[in-house]
Amino acid sequence: MDDGEVAGIESAQDAANDELVLAFGRLQGAAGRLEYLLGGAIEEEFGISHLMYEVLLIVGRAGGAGMSMRAIAQERVLTTGGMTRLVDRMEAAGLVARTDDPTDRRGKLVRLTAHGRDVVVRASRLHVRNIRRHFLAPLPEEAREQFMECLRILSHAARDALPRLR
Amino acid sequence: MDDGEVAGIESAQDAANDELVLAFGRLQGAAGRLEYLLGGAIEEEFGISHLMYEVLLIVGRAGGAGMSMRAIAQERVLTTGGMTRLVDRMEAAGLVARTDDPTDRRGKLVRLTAHGRDVVVRASRLHVRNIRRHFLAPLPEEAREQFMECLRILSHAARDALPRLR
DNA sequence: CAACAGTATCTGTTCCGTCAGATATTCCCT
DNA sequence: AGGGAATATCTGACGGAACAGATACTGTTG
Numbered sequence: 001m002d003d004g005e006v007a008g009i010e011s012a013q014d015a016a017n018d019e020l021v022l023a024f025g026r027l028q029g030a031a032g033r034l035e036y037l038l039g040g041a042i043e044e045e046f047g048i049s050h051l052m053y054e055v056l057l058i059v060g061r062a063g064g065a066g067m068s069m070r071a072i073a074q075e076r077v078l079t080t081g082g083m084t085r086l087v088d089r090m091e092a093a094g095l096v097a098r099t100d101d102p103t104d105r106r107g108k109l110v111r112l113t114a115h116g117r118d119v120v121v122r123a124s125r126l127h128v129r130n131i132r133r134h135f136l137a138p139l140p141e142e143a144r145e146q147f148m149e150c151l152r153i154l155s156h157a158a159r160d161a162l163p164r165l166r
Numbered sequence: 167m168d169d170g171e172v173a174g175i176e177s178a179q180d181a182a183n184d185e186l187v188l189a190f191g192r193l194q195g196a197a198g199r200l201e202y203l204l205g206g207a208i209e210e211e212f213g214i215s216h217l218m219y220e221v222l223l224i225v226g227r228a229g230g231a232g233m234s235m236r237a238i239a240q241e242r243v244l245t246t247g248g249m250t251r252l253v254d255r256m257e258a259a260g261l262v263a264r265t266d267d268p269t270d271r272r273g274k275l276v277r278l279t280a281h282g283r284d285v286v287v288r289a290s291r292l293h294v295r296n297i298r299r300h301f302l303a304p305l306p307e308e309a310r311e312q313f314m315e316c317l318r319i320l321s322h323a324a325r326d327a328l329p330r331l332r
Numbered sequence: 333c334a335a336c337a338g339t340a341t342c343t344g345t346t347c348c349g350t351c352a353g354a355t356a357t358t359c360c361c362t
Numbered sequence: 363a364g365g366g367a368a369t370a371t372c373t374g375a376c377g378g379a380a381c382a383g384a385t386a387c388t389g390t391t392g
Contacts, residue, residue: 002239003381011266016314017290017293018223018227018290019314019318020297020301020317020318021219021220021223021297022220022223022224022241022321023292023314023317023318023320023321023322024317024321025217025220025242026218026241026242026243026321026322026324026325027317027320027321027324028243029242029243029244030243030321030324030328031326049213049380050191051191052185054187054188054191057184057188058188062186066339068341069340069341069342070340070341072340075188075192076191076192077192077380078378078379078380079379080340080341081341081342081343081379081380081381081382082343082378082379082380083341084341084342084343084344084379085197085379086342086379087377089378101340104339104340104387105311105339105386105387105388106339106340106341106386107339107387108340108341109188109342118383118392124184127187131187135186135320137323138319138320138322138323139316139319139320140291140327143312143316144317146309146313147312147313147316148185148186148189149188150305150308150309150316151186152185153304153305154187154189154301154304154305155188155189155191156189156192156304157303157304158192159185159192164379165380166380166382205369217348234370234371235370235371235372236369236370236371244348244349244350245349245351246370246372247349247350247351247352247372247373248348248349248350249349249371250371250372250373251348251349251373252349252373253343254350254390255348261339267370269372270357270369271356271357271358271370272355272357272358272369272371273357273369273370273371274343274370277333320334321364331378332352
Protein backbone atom coordinates (compact mmCIF):
# COMPACT_ATOMS: atom_id res chain seq x y z
CA MET A 1 0.00 0.00 0.00
CA ASP A 2 2.45 2.59 -1.10
CA ASP A 3 1.86 5.67 -3.17
CA GLY A 4 4.00 7.51 -5.59
CA GLU A 5 2.44 10.57 -7.10
CA VAL A 6 0.41 12.97 -5.00
CA ALA A 7 0.41 15.93 -7.32
CA GLY A 8 -2.66 16.33 -9.45
CA ILE A 9 -4.84 15.26 -6.59
CA GLU A 10 -7.44 17.70 -7.78
CA SER A 11 -8.20 20.03 -10.62
CA ALA A 12 -7.17 23.66 -10.48
CA GLN A 13 -10.85 24.45 -10.45
CA ASP A 14 -11.36 22.67 -7.16
CA ALA A 15 -8.26 24.07 -5.57
CA ALA A 16 -10.03 27.30 -4.73
CA ASN A 17 -12.67 25.41 -2.82
CA ASP A 18 -10.04 23.58 -0.85
CA GLU A 19 -8.45 26.91 -0.05
CA LEU A 20 -11.70 28.05 1.46
CA VAL A 21 -12.06 24.86 3.48
CA LEU A 22 -8.56 25.17 4.80
CA ALA A 23 -8.87 28.85 5.55
CA PHE A 24 -12.05 28.35 7.44
CA GLY A 25 -10.63 25.38 9.31
CA ARG A 26 -7.63 27.36 10.39
CA LEU A 27 -9.84 30.15 11.54
CA GLN A 28 -11.93 27.70 13.46
CA GLY A 29 -8.84 26.40 15.15
CA ALA A 30 -7.67 29.91 15.78
CA ALA A 31 -11.10 30.87 17.06
CA GLY A 32 -10.75 28.17 19.68
CA ARG A 33 -7.80 30.24 20.76
CA LEU A 34 -9.59 33.47 20.12
CA GLU A 35 -8.31 34.64 23.45
CA TYR A 36 -4.95 35.28 21.84
CA LEU A 37 -6.50 37.31 19.06
CA LEU A 38 -9.39 39.00 20.75
CA GLY A 39 -10.23 38.07 24.28
CA GLY A 40 -7.05 37.07 26.06
CA ALA A 41 -7.14 40.27 28.01
CA ILE A 42 -10.70 39.53 29.07
CA GLU A 43 -9.81 36.14 30.37
CA GLU A 44 -6.84 37.53 32.26
CA GLU A 45 -8.65 40.55 33.55
CA PHE A 46 -12.00 39.10 34.49
CA GLY A 47 -11.40 35.38 34.72
CA ILE A 48 -14.20 34.54 32.34
CA SER A 49 -13.98 32.66 29.08
CA HIS A 50 -14.61 34.35 25.78
CA LEU A 51 -17.74 32.25 25.40
CA MET A 52 -19.07 33.59 28.68
CA TYR A 53 -18.33 37.08 27.47
CA GLU A 54 -20.33 36.45 24.34
CA VAL A 55 -23.27 35.18 26.34
CA LEU A 56 -23.11 38.25 28.54
CA LEU A 57 -23.32 40.36 25.41
CA ILE A 58 -26.24 38.36 24.07
CA VAL A 59 -28.21 38.45 27.29
CA GLY A 60 -27.27 42.05 27.92
CA ARG A 61 -28.65 43.31 24.67
CA ALA A 62 -31.84 41.35 25.17
CA GLY A 63 -32.47 43.34 28.34
CA GLY A 64 -35.83 43.29 30.03
CA ALA A 65 -36.88 40.19 31.90
CA GLY A 66 -34.22 38.03 30.29
CA MET A 67 -33.81 35.39 27.64
CA SER A 68 -34.78 31.76 27.63
CA MET A 69 -32.06 29.14 27.59
CA ARG A 70 -33.14 28.06 24.16
CA ALA A 71 -33.05 31.55 22.74
CA ILE A 72 -29.50 32.05 23.96
CA ALA A 73 -28.45 28.66 22.67
CA GLN A 74 -29.99 29.45 19.30
CA GLU A 75 -28.35 32.83 19.12
CA ARG A 76 -24.90 31.50 19.93
CA VAL A 77 -25.37 28.20 18.04
CA LEU A 78 -24.98 25.82 20.94
CA THR A 79 -27.07 22.93 22.24
CA THR A 80 -29.38 23.67 25.13
CA GLY A 81 -27.61 20.97 27.09
CA GLY A 82 -24.36 22.80 26.76
CA MET A 83 -26.10 26.04 27.61
CA THR A 84 -27.47 24.57 30.83
CA ARG A 85 -24.01 23.87 32.10
CA LEU A 86 -22.52 27.09 30.85
CA VAL A 87 -25.21 29.08 32.63
CA ASP A 88 -24.60 26.93 35.70
CA ARG A 89 -21.03 28.13 35.73
CA MET A 90 -21.95 31.69 35.00
CA GLU A 91 -24.54 31.65 37.75
CA ALA A 92 -21.99 30.27 40.17
CA ALA A 93 -19.72 33.14 39.18
CA GLY A 94 -22.49 35.60 39.93
CA LEU A 95 -22.70 36.88 36.37
CA VAL A 96 -26.28 35.93 35.57
CA ALA A 97 -29.39 34.79 37.39
CA ARG A 98 -32.10 32.34 36.42
CA THR A 99 -35.72 33.08 37.18
CA ASP A 100 -38.80 31.09 36.39
CA ASP A 101 -40.53 32.26 33.27
CA PRO A 102 -43.84 33.64 34.50
CA THR A 103 -45.56 32.78 31.25
CA ASP A 104 -44.31 29.23 30.86
CA ARG A 105 -43.55 27.09 33.83
CA ARG A 106 -41.25 24.86 31.80
CA GLY A 107 -38.98 27.75 31.02
CA LYS A 108 -36.34 29.79 32.74
CA LEU A 109 -35.29 33.33 32.01
CA VAL A 110 -31.66 34.32 32.23
CA ARG A 111 -30.71 37.90 32.94
CA LEU A 112 -27.57 39.77 33.92
CA THR A 113 -26.84 40.47 37.53
CA ALA A 114 -25.42 43.84 38.47
CA HIS A 115 -22.00 42.21 38.55
CA GLY A 116 -22.51 40.61 35.18
CA ARG A 117 -23.45 43.92 33.65
CA ASP A 118 -20.46 45.56 35.21
CA VAL A 119 -18.15 42.90 33.82
CA VAL A 120 -19.57 43.05 30.32
CA VAL A 121 -19.34 46.81 30.21
CA ARG A 122 -15.76 46.89 31.34
CA ALA A 123 -14.80 43.92 29.20
CA SER A 124 -16.32 45.53 26.14
CA ARG A 125 -14.36 48.66 26.73
CA LEU A 126 -11.19 46.57 26.84
CA HIS A 127 -12.30 44.63 23.82
CA VAL A 128 -12.83 47.62 21.62
CA ARG A 129 -9.20 48.51 21.76
CA ASN A 130 -8.13 45.09 20.59
CA ILE A 131 -10.57 43.77 18.13
CA ARG A 132 -10.03 45.92 15.09
CA ARG A 133 -6.41 46.48 15.84
CA HIS A 134 -5.40 42.86 16.25
CA PHE A 135 -7.93 40.78 14.45
CA LEU A 136 -8.63 42.86 11.39
CA ALA A 137 -5.18 44.35 11.08
CA PRO A 138 -3.92 41.97 8.39
CA LEU A 139 -6.69 43.06 6.03
CA PRO A 140 -6.29 45.99 3.69
CA GLU A 141 -8.05 49.00 5.10
CA GLU A 142 -10.72 49.21 2.47
CA ALA A 143 -11.76 45.56 2.80
CA ARG A 144 -12.55 45.57 6.49
CA GLU A 145 -16.02 47.00 6.50
CA GLN A 146 -17.18 44.71 3.78
CA PHE A 147 -15.60 41.72 5.44
CA MET A 148 -17.38 42.43 8.69
CA GLU A 149 -20.60 42.82 6.82
CA CYS A 150 -20.09 39.43 5.17
CA LEU A 151 -19.34 37.89 8.53
CA ARG A 152 -22.56 39.28 9.91
CA ILE A 153 -24.59 37.98 7.02
CA LEU A 154 -23.04 34.54 7.14
CA SER A 155 -23.38 34.19 10.88
CA HIS A 156 -27.05 35.03 10.77
CA ALA A 157 -27.54 32.65 7.90
CA ALA A 158 -25.67 29.92 9.76
CA ARG A 159 -27.73 30.45 12.86
CA ASP A 160 -30.98 30.29 10.98
CA ALA A 161 -30.11 27.55 8.55
CA LEU A 162 -29.02 25.02 11.12
CA PRO A 163 -31.59 22.48 12.26
CA ARG A 164 -33.00 23.26 15.67
CA LEU A 165 -30.43 22.35 18.26
CA ARG A 166 -31.50 20.09 21.07
CA MET B 167 -28.76 42.18 43.71
CA ASP B 168 -31.41 43.19 41.28
CA ASP B 169 -31.11 45.32 38.21
CA GLY B 170 -33.54 47.57 36.48
CA GLU B 171 -32.28 49.15 33.31
CA VAL B 172 -30.32 47.23 30.78
CA ALA B 173 -30.59 49.53 27.82
CA GLY B 174 -27.64 51.80 27.21
CA ILE B 175 -25.26 49.04 28.09
CA GLU B 176 -22.76 50.47 25.63
CA SER B 177 -22.27 53.34 23.29
CA ALA B 178 -23.43 53.15 19.72
CA GLN B 179 -19.79 53.37 18.78
CA ASP B 180 -19.02 50.09 20.49
CA ALA B 181 -22.10 48.32 19.21
CA ALA B 182 -20.48 47.62 15.88
CA ASN B 183 -17.59 45.89 17.59
CA ASP B 184 -19.97 43.76 19.58
CA GLU B 185 -21.66 42.83 16.34
CA LEU B 186 -18.38 41.51 15.07
CA VAL B 187 -17.76 39.55 18.25
CA LEU B 188 -21.18 38.00 18.08
CA ALA B 189 -20.93 37.24 14.40
CA PHE B 190 -17.61 35.55 14.87
CA GLY B 191 -18.89 33.63 17.87
CA ARG B 192 -21.88 32.36 15.99
CA LEU B 193 -19.69 31.32 13.13
CA GLN B 194 -17.43 29.49 15.53
CA GLY B 195 -20.43 27.66 16.89
CA ALA B 196 -21.65 26.98 13.41
CA ALA B 197 -18.20 25.90 12.35
CA GLY B 198 -18.33 23.24 15.03
CA ARG B 199 -21.28 22.05 13.05
CA LEU B 200 -19.62 22.80 9.76
CA GLU B 201 -20.88 19.46 8.60
CA TYR B 202 -24.32 20.94 8.12
CA LEU B 203 -22.99 23.80 6.09
CA LEU B 204 -20.19 22.16 4.21
CA GLY B 205 -19.31 18.63 5.03
CA GLY B 206 -22.36 16.77 6.27
CA ALA B 207 -22.38 14.74 3.15
CA ILE B 208 -18.75 13.81 3.72
CA GLU B 209 -19.45 12.54 7.19
CA GLU B 210 -22.42 10.53 5.98
CA GLU B 211 -20.72 9.25 2.88
CA PHE B 212 -17.28 8.43 4.17
CA GLY B 213 -17.69 8.23 7.92
CA ILE B 214 -14.92 10.72 8.59
CA SER B 215 -15.15 14.00 10.45
CA HIS B 216 -14.70 17.29 8.70
CA LEU B 217 -11.48 17.78 10.65
CA MET B 218 -10.12 14.53 9.28
CA TYR B 219 -11.07 15.71 5.83
CA GLU B 220 -9.14 18.90 6.37
CA VAL B 221 -6.09 16.99 7.49
CA LEU B 222 -6.34 14.77 4.44
CA LEU B 223 -6.33 17.90 2.31
CA ILE B 224 -3.35 19.33 4.16
CA VAL B 225 -1.29 16.17 4.00
CA GLY B 226 -2.39 15.48 0.46
CA ARG B 227 -1.18 18.76 -0.90
CA ALA B 228 2.13 18.40 0.89
CA GLY B 229 2.74 15.24 -1.07
CA GLY B 230 6.15 13.65 -1.20
CA ALA B 231 7.43 11.84 1.85
CA GLY B 232 4.82 13.38 4.11
CA MET B 233 4.47 16.03 6.78
CA SER B 234 5.59 16.10 10.36
CA MET B 235 3.00 16.06 13.11
CA ARG B 236 4.01 19.52 14.13
CA ALA B 237 3.71 20.92 10.64
CA ILE B 238 0.18 19.56 10.32
CA ALA B 239 -0.74 20.84 13.76
CA GLN B 240 0.62 24.25 12.90
CA GLU B 241 -1.18 24.37 9.59
CA ARG B 242 -4.53 23.46 11.09
CA VAL B 243 -3.94 25.35 14.36
CA LEU B 244 -4.08 22.42 16.76
CA THR B 245 -1.81 21.22 19.53
CA THR B 246 0.56 18.44 18.68
CA GLY B 247 -1.01 16.39 21.45
CA GLY B 248 -4.37 16.63 19.78
CA MET B 249 -2.76 15.85 16.47
CA THR B 250 -1.24 12.68 17.88
CA ARG B 251 -4.65 11.34 18.78
CA LEU B 252 -6.29 12.50 15.60
CA VAL B 253 -3.65 10.81 13.50
CA ASP B 254 -4.08 7.73 15.69
CA ARG B 255 -7.71 7.55 14.66
CA MET B 256 -6.96 8.32 11.06
CA GLU B 257 -4.28 5.65 10.99
CA ALA B 258 -6.68 3.15 12.51
CA ALA B 259 -9.13 4.07 9.77
CA GLY B 260 -6.45 3.38 7.18
CA LEU B 261 -6.42 6.95 5.87
CA VAL B 262 -2.83 7.86 6.64
CA ALA B 263 0.40 6.14 7.61
CA ARG B 264 3.19 7.21 9.94
CA THR B 265 6.78 6.60 9.02
CA ASP B 266 9.94 7.53 10.84
CA ASP B 267 11.47 10.73 9.58
CA PRO B 268 14.78 9.63 8.04
CA THR B 269 16.38 12.98 8.81
CA ASP B 270 15.26 13.32 12.43
CA ARG B 271 14.80 10.33 14.64
CA ARG B 272 12.48 12.25 16.95
CA GLY B 273 10.05 12.89 14.17
CA LYS B 274 7.41 11.04 12.25
CA LEU B 275 6.16 11.74 8.77
CA VAL B 276 2.50 11.38 7.96
CA ARG B 277 1.40 10.62 4.44
CA LEU B 278 -1.80 9.52 2.74
CA THR B 279 -2.43 5.88 2.11
CA ALA B 280 -3.97 4.86 -1.18
CA HIS B 281 -7.29 4.66 0.61
CA GLY B 282 -6.83 8.08 2.16
CA ARG B 283 -6.11 9.61 -1.20
CA ASP B 284 -9.11 7.91 -2.68
CA VAL B 285 -11.33 9.27 0.07
CA VAL B 286 -10.06 12.80 -0.19
CA VAL B 287 -10.44 12.83 -3.94
CA ARG B 288 -13.96 11.56 -3.83
CA ALA B 289 -14.89 13.73 -0.86
CA SER B 290 -13.55 16.80 -2.61
CA ARG B 291 -15.61 16.03 -5.63
CA LEU B 292 -18.66 15.86 -3.42
CA HIS B 293 -17.61 19.01 -1.65
CA VAL B 294 -17.30 21.14 -4.72
CA ARG B 295 -20.98 20.85 -5.37
CA ASN B 296 -21.88 22.07 -1.92
CA ILE B 297 -19.42 24.58 -0.70
CA ARG B 298 -20.08 27.67 -2.73
CA ARG B 299 -23.70 26.88 -3.17
CA HIS B 300 -24.56 26.42 0.50
CA PHE B 301 -21.95 28.25 2.46
CA LEU B 302 -21.45 31.35 0.41
CA ALA B 303 -24.98 31.55 -0.93
CA PRO B 304 -26.20 34.21 1.51
CA LEU B 305 -23.57 36.66 0.32
CA PRO B 306 -24.18 39.00 -2.57
CA GLU B 307 -22.52 37.68 -5.69
CA GLU B 308 -19.94 40.43 -5.98
CA ALA B 309 -18.76 40.13 -2.39
CA ARG B 310 -17.81 36.46 -2.45
CA GLU B 311 -14.41 36.60 -4.03
CA GLN B 312 -13.26 39.36 -1.78
CA PHE B 313 -14.66 37.61 1.27
CA MET B 314 -12.77 34.44 0.47
CA GLU B 315 -9.65 36.46 -0.04
CA CYS B 316 -10.10 38.07 3.37
CA LEU B 317 -10.64 34.66 4.93
CA ARG B 318 -7.44 33.44 3.38
CA ILE B 319 -5.46 36.41 4.62
CA LEU B 320 -6.85 36.24 8.12
CA SER B 321 -6.40 32.51 8.45
CA HIS B 322 -2.77 32.72 7.46
CA ALA B 323 -2.25 35.61 9.82
CA ALA B 324 -3.95 33.72 12.64
CA ARG B 325 -1.86 30.66 12.02
CA ASP B 326 1.36 32.62 12.03
CA ALA B 327 0.55 35.03 14.82
CA LEU B 328 -0.36 32.45 17.40
CA PRO B 329 2.31 31.39 19.84
CA ARG B 330 3.83 28.05 18.96
CA LEU B 331 1.44 25.32 20.00
CA ARG B 332 2.71 22.56 22.18
C1' DC C 333 -61.47 16.81 29.75
C1' DA C 334 -58.28 12.86 28.38
C1' DA C 335 -54.89 11.67 25.15
C1' DC C 336 -51.07 13.04 22.73
C1' DA C 337 -47.74 15.48 20.20
C1' DG C 338 -44.60 19.23 20.88
C1' DT C 339 -41.43 21.99 23.67
C1' DA C 340 -38.08 23.65 27.65
C1' DT C 341 -34.78 22.23 30.44
C1' DC C 342 -31.81 19.06 32.80
C1' DT C 343 -28.73 14.92 33.23
C1' DG C 344 -25.69 10.63 32.19
C1' DT C 345 -22.46 9.32 28.95
C1' DT C 346 -19.15 9.85 25.58
C1' DC C 347 -16.02 12.08 22.62
C1' DC C 348 -12.27 14.96 21.64
C1' DG C 349 -8.97 18.59 22.22
C1' DT C 350 -6.15 21.08 25.60
C1' DC C 351 -2.74 21.26 29.22
C1' DA C 352 1.20 19.82 31.51
C1' DG C 353 4.58 16.51 32.08
C1' DA C 354 7.63 12.60 30.28
C1' DT C 355 10.93 10.72 27.00
C1' DA C 356 13.95 10.71 23.16
C1' DT C 357 16.67 13.25 20.12
C1' DT C 358 18.93 17.24 18.05
C1' DC C 359 21.29 21.60 18.09
C1' DC C 360 24.39 24.95 19.90
C1' DC C 361 28.10 26.53 22.59
C1' DT C 362 32.32 25.97 24.86
C1' DA D 363 33.50 15.65 22.96
C1' DG D 364 30.25 17.28 26.85
C1' DG D 365 26.42 19.84 28.80
C1' DG D 366 22.41 22.19 28.48
C1' DA D 367 18.66 24.29 25.89
C1' DA D 368 15.41 23.47 22.38
C1' DT D 369 12.43 20.41 19.80
C1' DA D 370 9.25 16.24 18.30
C1' DT D 371 6.12 13.31 19.86
C1' DC D 372 3.44 10.84 23.16
C1' DT D 373 0.56 10.27 27.46
C1' DG D 374 -2.49 11.00 31.81
C1' DA D 375 -5.72 14.03 33.63
C1' DC D 376 -9.09 17.27 32.78
C1' DG D 377 -12.72 20.32 30.81
C1' DG D 378 -16.42 21.29 28.16
C1' DA D 379 -19.67 20.50 24.55
C1' DA D 380 -22.55 17.12 21.98
C1' DC D 381 -25.83 13.49 21.97
C1' DA D 382 -29.58 11.02 23.65
C1' DG D 383 -32.75 10.10 27.12
C1' DA D 384 -35.66 11.74 31.11
C1' DT D 385 -38.89 14.88 33.25
C1' DA D 386 -42.12 18.52 33.41
C1' DC D 387 -45.16 21.38 31.29
C1' DT D 388 -48.09 23.35 27.22
C1' DG D 389 -51.28 23.40 23.57
C1' DT D 390 -54.24 20.95 20.49
C1' DT D 391 -57.57 17.79 19.14
C1' DG D 392 -61.13 14.58 19.52
